[in-house]
Amino acid sequence: MKICVIGNSHIWALRAARTVSEAATNEELDTALGGAPGPKLYEVRYQSGRVITPELKFALYLSDGKYENIDPEDFDALIFHGPALNVTGLMWSLRRYQAEILSYSHAFLRNGIGGYLDKAEACRSVCRLIQQIRSTYKGRILISPAPLISE
Numbered sequence: 001m002k003i004c005v006i007g008n009s010h011i012w013a014l015r016a017a018r019t020v021s022e023a024a025t026n027e028e029l030d031t032a033l034g035g036a037p038g039p040k041l042y043e044v045r046y047q048s049g050r051v052i053t054p055e056l057k058f059a060l061y062l063s064d065g066k067y068e069n070i071d072p073e074d075f076d077a078l079i080f081h082g083p084a085l086n087v088t089g090l091m092w093s094l095r096r097y098q099a100e101i102l103s104y105s106h107a108f109l110r111n112g113i114g115g116y117l118d119k120a121e122a123c124r125s126v127c128r129l130i131q132q133i134r135s136t137y138k139g140r141i142l143i144s145p146a147p148l149i150s151e
Contacts, residue, residue, distance in 0.1 A: 002030045004075045006051065007082035008041035014081070015062055033062040034070045041082065042125040046132040049073070072133055077140040083126040 005014060015033055036044055036055045043054045051070040053059045059068055072078055130141055 001028060001076045002032070002074065003077045003079060004032045004034055004070055004072075005079045005081050006044070006070065007033075007035045007080065008039070009037045010082055011035060011062065032067060032070075032075070034059055034067055035062065035082075044126075044129060046129055049136065051129070051133065072137040072139065075139060077142065078133070078137070079142045079144065080126055080130060081144045083123040083143060083145060 005011060007014075011033055034051065034053065035041055035058070036053045037058050040054050045052050049071065051072065053069060056068050060066075070078075126143075130143070134141060
């Protein structure tokens, strides 16, 4: 399986962890890192089927010189790590449904969580990027919020 983790400056820690544990990695899992430093993550765009960063030097360093930009089709999954998503706010926005249902349908997840993401100002540009990629990409896309976000 080939995975690409796209994020901002805090994924330096993931890069360091990957380098340290390279000898112990599972040979069936190939990971790549991409993105842009700090708020420049919100300037990453999708154009001509590629995820393009405004900071090529950063992207090349993260990917050990392999990727200036990312072709999603090269990967089985993309993980967007670090959008400023207020998870507490998300859960509160879904609270009205909590008493009525025991499990969440695909439509609920798409409309409830998707609707929240569309309204989340700090996440809007990354969510727009994900929507653009999703229009052609058939692999899995995951989102994990920024670590230690103040909620």
